Amino acid sequence: MMETIEPSISDRPLKIAGKEFSNRFLLGTGKFKNKKDLQDAIAASGTQIVTVALRRIDLERHEENILEYIPKDVTLLINTSGARNAREAVAIAHLARDSGYGDWIKIEVINDSKYLLPDNEETVKATEILAKEGFTILPYMYPDLYTARALVKANAATVMPLGSLIGSHQGLQTREFIQILVDEIAVPIIVDAGLGAPSHAAEAMELGAAGVLANTAIASALHPAAIAKAFSLAVEGGRLAYLSKMAKSLPQANASSPLTGFLFEATENF
Amino acid sequence: MQINLNGRMKTVAGEINLKNLIEQFCLDTRHVIAQVNGSTIKNPQWKGHWLKTGDSVELIHFVGGG
Numbered sequence: 117m118m119e120t121i122e123p124s125i126s127d128r129p130l131k132i133a134g135k136e137f138s139n140r141f142l143l144g145t146g147k148f149k150n151k152k153d154l155q156d157a158i159a160a161s162g163t164q165i166v167t168v169a170l171r172r173i174d175l176e177r178h179e180e181n182i183l184e185y186i187p188k189d190v191t192l193l194i195n196t197s198g199a200r201n202a203r204e205a206v207a208i209a210h211l212a213r214d215s216g217y218g219d220w221i222k223i224e225v226i227n228d229s230k231y232l233l234p235d236n237e238e239t240v241k242a243t244e245i246l247a248k249e250g251f252t253i254l255p256y257m258y259p260d261l262y263t264a265r266a267l268v269k270a271n272a273a274t275v276m277p278l279g280s281l282i283g284s285h286q287g288l289q290t291r292e293f294i295q296i297l298v299d300e301i302a303v304p305i306i307v308d309a310g311l312g313a314p315s316h317a318a319e320a321m322e323l324g325a326a327g328v329l330a331n332t333a334i335a336s337a338l339h340p341a342a343i344a345k346a347f348s349l350a351v352e353g354g355r356l357a358y359l360s361k362m363a364k365s366l367p368q369a370n371a372s373s374p375l376t377g378f379l380f381e382a383t384e385n386f
Numbered sequence: 387m388q389i390n391l392n393g394r395m396k397t398v399a400g401e402i403n404l405k406n407l408i409e410q411f412c413l414d415t416r417h418v419i420a421q422v423n424g425s426t427i428k429n430p431q432w433k434g435h436w437l438k439t440g441d442s443v444e445l446i447h448f449v450g451g452g
Contacts, residue, residue, distance in 0.1 A: 144450075144451065144452030145450035145451060145452075146449075146450040146451045146452045147450065147452075148450060154450065167451055167452055168448045168449065168450065168451055169448070169449050169450065169451025170419070170446055170447070170448060170449070171446065171447065171449045172392045172393070172444060172445065172446055173392065173411075173412060173418065173445045173446065173447050175391070175392060175411045175412070175445070179447075179449070180414070181414055181416060181417045181447055181448065182447075182448050182449055182450055183417050183448050184416075194448075195451050195452070197451050197452075210426075211419060211421070211426060211446065214419065214426035214428070215417075215419045215446075215448075216428075217417075217448070282452070308452075309452075329452070331452030332452065335450075
C-alpha cells in the first residue's frame with residue numbers, strides 16, 4: 117500500500133487571549149436530547165471550547181447540572197443569552213464571574229424575537245465595559261465592518277459574525293461580508309450561527325475564518341457524535357484548504373488536460 | 387417567613403440561612419449560584435447569611451446554550 121504523505125504546510129494553533137487551541141471547532145451545548153449525547157459530541161469532535169448559558173434553577177424539575185458533563189480541560193465560554201441590552205449582558209457576565217467558572221464571555225444581545233438578530237450597538241457597549249474589567253470577550257454580531265472595528269477597538273478577543281439566522285441551518289448567507297471581516301479584521305473571526313452542515317463549516321474555514329461554532333445542527337441530528345465529528349473534520353479540511361492558498365473561482369472554463377497532441381487530430385498530408 | 391424565591395413567593399418556617407434554603411430546594415447544590423436582593427453570595431458565606439422576610443433570592447445554574 118502506498119504511504120500517505122502529510123502536507124508540508126504547518127498550522128499555528130488558534131490563539132485567543134493567550135490561550136492556544138489546536139481544534140478550531142467550537143460546540144454549543146444547547147438542545148441536546150440528553151447529557152450522554154452532549155458528552156459523546158464533545159469527545160467525538162475533540163472540541164476545546166464549549167458555550168453554556170446561565171438560567172434560574174427550575175425548582176420543580178430538579179434538572180441535572182450541565183457542568184458535570186463537560187471535561188475540565190475544555191474551556192467554558194459563558195454566553196449572555198437572555199440579555200436584551202448591554203446592561204443585562206454586563207449583569208450576566210458579572211454573575212458568570214462570581215460563579216467562579218471563568219471570565220470568558222460570549223456577548224449575545226438580542227431584542228428581536230422573530231429573527232433573533234444580535235444588536236450590534238448594544239454588543240459594542242457591553243464589550244467596552246467588560247473588556248475594561250478584564251473579561252475575555254467573544255462578541256456575537258451581525259457581520260458589519262464598522263461594528264467589527266469598534267469591537268476590536270474595545271478589545272474584543274475575537275469577532276463572531278453570524279452565518280445566517282440562529283438555528284436556521286441556512287449556511288453562509290453572509291458569505292461576502294464575512295470575507296470582508298476576514299480580510300480587514302486583525303482578531304480571529306469565528307463564524308457562529310446558522311451553519312447546518314459540515315460543508316457550511318468547511319466553506320467558512322476556506323474563506324479564512326479562524327474557527328466555527330455550531331450547536332443546533334449537532335444537537336438535533338439523530339447521531340450527534342457522528343455529526344460533531346463530521347463538523348470537526350470539515351473545519352480541519354477547510355482550514356487546510358485555506359492554508360493551501362487554493363485557486364479562486366473563474367468565470368470561464370479552463371481545461372485540466374493539455375490542449376495539444378490530441379490522438380484524433382487531423383494529420384498533415386502524407 | 388415569606389421570601390421571593392426565583393420569582394415565586396415561598397413560605398419558610400422560622401429562621402433560615404441561605405445554605406439550608408438551597409439544600410431544601412435544590413437536589414444538587416454543587417455549581418449553584420445564589421443572589422440575595424441582587425448581590426451574589428458566594429458558597430462559603432451561605433451558612434452565615436440569614437434570610438429576612440421579603441428577601442428576594444435567585445438560584446441560578448449553568449444550562450446548555452449556544
